[in-house]
Each structure stands twice: as C-alpha cells, then as structure tokens.
Amino acid sequence: MPLRRLQIPCHARAAATLSSVAAHHLFDRIPRPNSSGSSSTPPASPCVGHPASSSPFAFSAAVAQSVPAALPALHALAVASGLDAFAFVSNSLAARYAKTGSFPTAARVFDTARARDASSYNTILSALPDPAEALAFLSWMLRSGEARPDAVTFTVALSLAAGRGEDALGLVRQLHALASRAGLAADLFVGNALVTAYSRGGLLDAATRAFEEMPTRDLVSWNAMICGLAQDGDSPAEVVLLFLRLLKDGAARPDRISVCSVIPACGDQGKLVLGRQVHGFAVKLGVHRHVSIGNVLVAMYYKCDAPGCGRKLLDSMDERDVISWTTAISMDPEDDAFTLYNGMRRDGVSPNEVTFVALMSALPAGRPARDGQMIHAVCLKTGLSDKAAAANSLITVYAKLRRMDDARTVFDLMPRRDIIAWNALISGYAQNERCSDALEVFSRMVRCLRPSETTFASVISAVTAVETVSMAYGETYHGQTLKLGLSAGEYVSGTLIDMYAKRGSLDEARRAFEETEHRSLIVWTAMISANAKHGSYDNVMRLFDGMVRSGIAPDGVVLLSVLTACRYRGAVDTGKEIFDSMAAKHRVELWPEHYACVVDMLGRAGRLEEAEELMLQMSPGPSISALQSLLGACRIHGNTSIAERVADILTETEPTESGAYVLLSNIYAEKGDWGGVAKVRRQMRDRGVRKEIGFSWVDFGAGNRESTHLHKFSSDDTTHPLTEEIYRVAEGLGWEMKLLKNHLCMDKPKKAAINITLLKLGHATKYRTRKAYFAFCKTFFSQG
C-alpha cells in the first residue's frame, strides 16, 4: 500500500523518496470523487478507508506535517481526488509550501485554487517576504471583496504595520477602525496585535487604551504592553508599575519575556534595590540561568553603578553570547574595551557588527589612529564591514580621527548605503571643515534619497565653518528645510541660529530663533551662545532666565556659554554665583572648561587667591588652559608668588613648552627682579627649552573664493614684498589706538596736543583734518 505512506505523517520520510512521476502513475488508479459536490461538505467517499478521500481534514493534517519533497504529489492527489474543492485543503498546501521555503509555489496554489476563503488570503499575506508587497496584497484583498477579512487578517496586517513603526501609524488606525466595524477588535489576538502596533509606532497612549479596552487579556497581552512601554524608554517607572500590577492581578504568571523587559527599566532608573528584587524573582521563576536574562541583568548592574556585580555575573554565567560580551565592552568602566574583546575571543564567541560599534565608540578621542584601523581590519576580516551599523560607525570613527579619506573609502565600499551612512560622511566632512566635499556628497545624496534633519544640520554647519564659502549656500539650505518641513527641528534651528550669528548678524540669528516653534535645550543653547560670542551679556542673561523659566533644565554646554558671557563682561559676582549654582541647583557636572572659565574671570578681576583656590579644586588636576590664563592674570596684576606656583605646575606638566617660562620671566622683569629672570633663563637652558617663533596669519580677501590668500608673518618679519607699507600702516594703527585710549580721559589741552600729533602723522591719511578726526571719534564712541 504505497499510497498510505503519502498520508501518514510518521511515514513522511519514506514519502519524501517518492518521485512525482511515480506519484502521477499511482494517481491514475485513484477513483475520482464526485467532482460536482458542494464545497461546503466533504464529498462522499468513493473508496472507504482510503485516507486521501476519506476526510479532507485528515488530508490537511497530513499536508501540515509532510516533508517538502512530498508536497507536489500531495498537491496532485488533492486535485485528482477533488479534495481541492475545499479551500482549506489548498490553504494547507499553500501554507506548507510557504513554510518550507517555496513561496512561488504557494502563490501558484493560491492563484489556481478552486475555492478561496479569508484563510487563503491570510496564508499568502503572512508568507509574503516583502512587507511592501504584503501591504499591497492586503489592499487588493480588501478591494476585491472575494473574502471578508477575519480576525487573523487583522492580526497579520497589524503585525505587518507594527514592523514599519511610525510610518504605518495611519494604517494601524485604519485597521483598528475596520476591525471595530467588523466586530473583531475584541478578539484576543487582534487586541494583542493592536497593542504591539501602537507601541511600535510610538503611540503609547493608544496602546494603553487598546490594552485597557481588551475584554480578556493573556500573558502575551501583558508582555506586549510591558515591552511596548519598555522600548519607548521614556517611562521606565511605568514599566515597573505595570509589571507589579500583573503580579497583583494574578491573571497570568509573568515569564522570561516579562522579566526581560522589566530589568532594563530598573537599570534605566538606576534602582539597584528594585533590580536586585527582580533578579530574585527571576531566580524564583527559574529563568535566571537563561542567557537573555543574564544579559539584561549584567547591563542593569552596570547602569546601577554596580560594575563589580555586573562583571561577577558575567563571569559566572553558564553561557555567554556575543550580546553578553558586547554589553561589557560598551559599559564596563574598569576594563579596557580591547581587553574585554580579547576575553570574548578566548571564550570562543565571535563578534557581530554591534560589537564593533561598541569597540569603536569606546575609542577615546586621543587614541592613536592605529587602534581604529585595527578594528577596521578585523571588521573586514570577519566580513562584518558590510553591515550598515559597523560601516557607519567606522565612518564616524575615521571622521573623529580626522581621516576623511579613510571614511570615504569605507563609504564607497558599502554595498548598500542607508541615510545614516550619508549623514555620517557629510557630517564628517563638515566637522573637518571640508565644506566643498560635504556639499558635493550632499548633492549626490539628494539624487538617491530624501535628506533628513541631520543632513541639513551638517551641511549648514559645513557652510558656517568655512568662511570662504558663500553664505548663499546656507540661505539655499534654509529655504530647502522650509520646503521639506524640516526647519522646525531642533538641530536645523540650532545650526541656523549658529550660522546667522557667525556669518550673518545677530539680528538674523534672533529671527531664526523667534521662528522656532518648539524651543528645546539645543535651540536655547544655540541662541545663548550666539549672544555670548557677540558679547551681548544682557541678552545672554535675559535668554538664560527665559530658558530656565520655560522649564528647561540647563546642561553643561549652555552654562559654559553663560559663564563665558560673564567672563567677557567682567561680571564676576554673577558668574561666580552661577558657577556655584551649577552643582547645587542645576545638578550639572562641573567640567574643566567651567573651572577654566571662572578661574580666568576671577584672575582678570584681580581675585587671584580665589582663582588659585578654585583651580586647585579641579579634578583630576588643574587643566593647562586654566593654569595659562591664571599665569596671564598674574602678569596683569603683578603677582609673583602665585605666578611662581602656577608656573611650577605648568613647567612640570609641559617641561618643553616655552610659554610658561617666558611669561614668568616677563613677570620678574616687570618687577625689576633680574635674579628671577636669570633663574628662569637657567631653567630653560638646563631643560633645553627653546622659544619657538610665533607666527601669525591673516586671511586676506576672505569671503571671496577666488582671491583668498593666506599671509603668514612673525615679529620683525621683512619677507613680504610690501613690508615697508605694512609697517607704516601698523605704526599708524598703533598711534590711533594710543590716541583713542587717551581720548577716554581727555581734557582740553591734551585734546589739542593729540590733534597736533595727529596732524603731524603723515600716514594717518584718514584724519588729515581736525574735522575728519572728530567725526571719526564721534561715530566711534557713539557705538559704545
């Protein structure tokens, strides 16, 4: 009875050997059932006891478990026996074909089926490999009306939409409405799919509403809601609350998936005690040995500032996968990323592209380029450099290392470039002030895909950074952001404000700021720093006040701008007050830059002891720039004792830098302490310090791409062909400055004296007459 083999699952292996030719031969001897039989009831069995025709249900069951090689024979048998009059018989064939990797055959079964129901469509819908095609198929199904969509249709369609995240929110809403109208929204599976689709689209409110409206909920519903909240990331506290509600509710017992979502939420809140409790709960459930739970627990301990616990857990795990190690590489503060990478290799675990991203982002800025290249080499060897994530961060790393040609090579070798790759390359060129390259890549990019907010932020900052590039480009990009509806984004607004402040005027920057609807921290920061750079102290303070009052918490960056404004203005008390409020009120970490700024401000104001005291509080120690500015302040205020201490630290950290020696020697000289001068000179000689010649440069003809020339010169430089004229003008400018300085405390006789001097100066051609000079003074002083 060879035919029996085709039907009986346990003989599936034997059926696999049956060629379709043999099957056809056998089918000729199968008696045909009544082919005109109604499709709703099984035809009367012409051959009692024959499995192929006795029951279409048994036939479908056999199909569901058969091996791929037996499917053509089964298909032929279904047609031959007339069983294909039942939709579900064809459906089971199509489903089996699709599941065993032969989608085109499944589609053919669908196309040639004698009867189709919703399940037929659902089978194809869930099997289509391309989501876009699946959505097209769905709309065709809805339009054709051959079969009414059922709960499964909505479940599959919603999960398709869920995979597209925010882009498909409109579709989700539409499906929700259709399901409600069909009375299918109360279905458990549809409800679960709705919760998932809304949360993946970022509509947590709608997801919560769908969850609460469900008449019954199972563990999947709870997990969908918990995971949705967890992935949103904005409300870790709610994740924990929902998990506790699940425990109290008792409707379902949490499982590994629930625990897996709650643990990161504990970590995000830094709640170590709670995290430990959930860890205990995982032990009680018996899921703690699972590698997924181990991984989230390790990450949770790292996030909760318990790296020791994280590391101990990692080491004690039964099995560590690439995720476990990648977590440690990106989060362990103790061990070097490379050391951990080697540990991973010794553990027999292969890296993936995420591992490389973690390694590359662990590269400190000052690390030799060799390390970046080493990672690149291993990345190429393991074939992971083709992965977008790895390639994208390679581009970023090379850009950070100022090696744009290498970044470009990585980019050019990518088989498929996503928007992140384009943006990484463009922003790399922008950061390295290679504006024309940035613009060239940008113009190539817009031919393939739509630029994003980040893209415009990069090209605008590229235009801003390079002064020889016409502002017309920046204005064009501004126009394009308006057209594409990207001008309201915080990054675009921020860079526009920055651009107008640097290359246009403060007024234009203000206009850009006022046109920004949603003023985020980034937007405020751009506006405050624009005003700080222009020295508009009053505006800075007014804006800062406005920002704080609008409920935005300042960060280190914006506070540095505010402190800088205080420094320029010499508003020492206000500056000091703000500095003191940083840790106490704003809970902002104090950076070396903040200290350096305040040290400089105090130093300029002559409060040298305070400045020194503050400088010594810096951790891990006073920064070079703080020391240098304090030494400069000591010179202005003639304080030798502090200058000696400061110069000591400076010359110890940078023994071959001449700056500190020269400055200290000048301080001694100004005091007439020639012994001190000799001491410093001796020190310099002993340590082999040479004072380097300082060069200055001037960008002549800036703003015009063709005629820009860079002129370099040093003191007593006579190499320029126009040397004589240059010295004459410089001397004239020196005189002008002296005159203007004196004008501040000028009385009548002095004024007369100056005017005579001025008239004597043949090169001060501008003010050859008294009238012209007074006109100049009037306009100069009225500007403040």
Place this chain on the structure above:
DNA sequence: CCGGAACGCC
C-alpha cells in the same frame, strides 16, 4: 483541518 500576537545588547 490551514493562516495569527510578546523579548535583551547597539
């Protein structure tokens, strides 16, 4: 008897 929903590290 066919088709359906939830998860970690970047």
